[in-house]
Amino acid sequence: MSGARARFAIAAVAVLALVGSLAGMSLLLARDALPGDALYGVKRTAEAASLGLTFGAEPKALKHLEFASARVSEIETLARRYPGRDSAPVGGYLTALTDFDNDAAAGSRQLIALATRADGRQLDALHAWARQQSARLTDVTSRLPAAARNRETATHGLLDKISTRAAALFARMDCYQITSGSFDDVGALPAAGVCEKATGTAPDPNAPKPSGVPGASAVQPTVPPRGTDPPTPGLPTPALPPLPPVARTVPLPQPGIPQPGTPQSGAPQPPAGLPTVVLPLPLPTVELPPLLPGLPGVRIGE
Template sequence: MVGRGITPLGRHRQRERFARAVDAHPGSEAGAGDEFAAELAVVALLREAAVTSGPDEAARARMRARVLGAAERPPAKPVRLPRPRRTGARGRLAVALAAALCLVFSLAGMSLLLSRDALPGDALYGVKRTAESASLGLTFDEGSKGYKRLEFAAARVNELETLVDRYRESGGGPLGGYLTALTDFDADAAAGSRVLAALGSNADRRALDDLGGWADSQADRLAGLRPSLPAGATDRVATSLDLLTRIAERAAALRARADCASATTGEVDQVGPVPARDECAAPPAATGTTTDATSPPPAPTTAAVPTTPRDTPGATTTATPPPGTPAPTNPAPPTTTTPTGPLLPLPTLTLPSLPLPGLGG
């Protein structure tokens, strides 16, 4: 069919003639049947085989239905719609309460921060005192509470110094701030004195020393501030100074009776336990014997046991301790006793013979 040496254009024309010969009936084009006779015979056999050996219409319908059924999409999952949010009165109330709590906490925190430098007479001074009371409530040790009370009282003196510096050029400033600071000072000082005086009179003498030293130092500070205070506060400072004097004297009195059998009378006044007024007697000594570690141990004592002297004159006997006596750590050399007088003869006892059954007399 195809010869060698055909150009590409000739090959293209040959393919077109073969295509027209296949589409037309055999013999429709001149020379086509002779040129492509063998190829056209093959095409005719293929067409006949496709008609006779292919599936019939029923089989084709079944195949088409199966292919279309397999190609169907799976059923889609049901889509859940979001629940509508409740925006009723209850939801609005919860949001409002949460916002109110956040506002209260933020305001409380800011108030605590701003009240650290508040002075008596300021708007935030009450917040400062409330924070001090809260910190005192979170302290559980009695000694720590007493020292914290003294710390608060010393803070009131600091506030008085700040007030004096602030209103030095304006004539002293408001009198109410000074009176409030002095009143709070007396309350904290008395409460701390009661706690530390009771603690010092029972067990801790160091608390009495701390209490007396604190009272003296605060008295010096108030005495130095007294000339700079307003006229109405000058007389009020005398009351605070008198309280500090009583605290110092009470600490000294309790310290003096620390080694007495009765240190207090059992009564408590404004500054603490009242010291006893009777003569200081030493506490009763503890029962039992005590041995000093530095003193040498006592020499062991052994009781002499009477022994019967031997018949031989000049014999010596050794004293033996009674049973149950512990052996001494540094035993003394054995003692000997020598009779100084003549030996007395022992009396001779004669026992009567008793007849026994089965034996002679």
């Protein structure tokens, strides 16, 4: 009984190894499969599995665009392999164009959703990608069968729609309202109203820059006079009341001693009309302590 179980386990391992090797070989051969080939379905299944193992909204969107670019490469290979239009596989072209439209629209929707919630850098890349793929398809249009050329016209229209949408949304990235709130097969629609600038947008490049930054305008700071404290930033400077006039001290005249400014005989007299200062009399008495011990004090004013 144990021998039968061992043989069964060995057989199961061999089957799994055979299946794994066949799957790996199929994936390896399917890498170059074209639409219409037997392994093309395996190739698309592997791409779907790769997309499921990709994490993040932007990596998933870029994966869709990568698959769409691969469809254009397959169309170019079909055009080289079948130069005659009558012998070209029309079904293969139609399959590639249909898969291209699906992946291009899915990648466009996801990138537009990300860009309109951020700085919009994905919109420029999406616009450039759509223009590039449109140019690649234009190069092979003349070598396609009539039915494939008619179908390719719709694909060109989709690419023009994606590039125009990305450019229109990128032009409104500084507006308060970027999208209209409506969506279609390639993503959000741009708002149709007047572009009102949103707060916090980039400053005017012509505005003077703050000092200390390269390229700033030369603005000299205001230096307060020496001996004064600079005002505290953000606080109002109080208005000081005017100072009272300074009183002039006039020396008292002493009898018999000429005072400075007293007119002498023969000297020119000052012009008339000058104000006269009247001092109150008698003067107050001032007592000074004795200069030496035993001497009386000094009294002034009596």
